[in-house]
Amino acid sequence: MSISASQSPSPAADGTAPAGTTVTDRLVTANAQYADAFSDPGMDARPVLKVAVVACMDARLDLHAALGLELGDCHTIRNAGGVVTDDIIRSLTISQRALGTRSVVLIHHTDCGLLGLTEDFRHDLAAEVGQRPTWAVEAFKDLDEDVRQSMERVRTSPFLLHKDDVRGFVFDVTTGLLREIFPQR
Numbered sequence: 001m002s003i004s005a006s007q008s009p010s011p012a013a014d015g016t017a018p019a020g021t022t023v024t025d026r027l028v029t030a031n032a033q034y035a036d037a038f039s040d041p042g043m044d045a046r047p048v049l050k051v052a053v054v055a056c057m058d059a060r061l062d063l064h065a066a067l068g069l070e071l072g073d074c075h076t077i078r079n080a081g082g083v084v085t086d087d088i089i090r091s092l093t094i095s096q097r098a099l100g101t102r103s104v105v106l107i108h109h110t111d112c113g114l115l116g117l118t119e120d121f122r123h124d125l126a127a128e129v130g131q132r133p134t135w136a137v138e139a140f141k142d143l144d145e146d147v148r149q150s151m152e153r154v155r156t157s158p159f160l161l162h163k164d165d166v167r168g169f170v171f172d173v174t175t176g177l178l179r180e181i182f183p184q185r
């Protein structure tokens, strides 16, 4: 039922097709300009710095700029909250075992959308649509504690090869600074 992003926008009332009326059209236009200036860097798929960064999908978090990363340097794996779910472990496992990364950096951030949610979100959703999600919301109230929890999930995963360089941080969206979170005791 949903409209594919690749379809042209609907014609206007007068029958003319408006150009670039959706946000996706805007992105496609920007891509054409990007490709014009792009030259194949000839890179391998293996990240140059051998690091995987797991972070929240938050729009205010520009990982490459914030961490001084260049194209090809790292894997970026993002979801709501930067929570270490099974799918994040799947990506990290492929990142390490097939593509040679060794270090893991976990980044949560201040003012995260997940801080205001509870598992009620999931129950309300099930009541509304008549189907219980298979996933947990993974909401949290304590940022630092959730970073610790995420580090622990990485460090205890049986699938990962490299767990000696796993560090976690909270990114402050108002200052741009990272604050490192250390495991307790």
Ligand SMILES: [Zn+2]
Residues within 6 Å of the ligand: 056, 057, 058, 080, 081, 082, 109, 111, 112, 113, 114
């Ligand atoms: Zn967030």
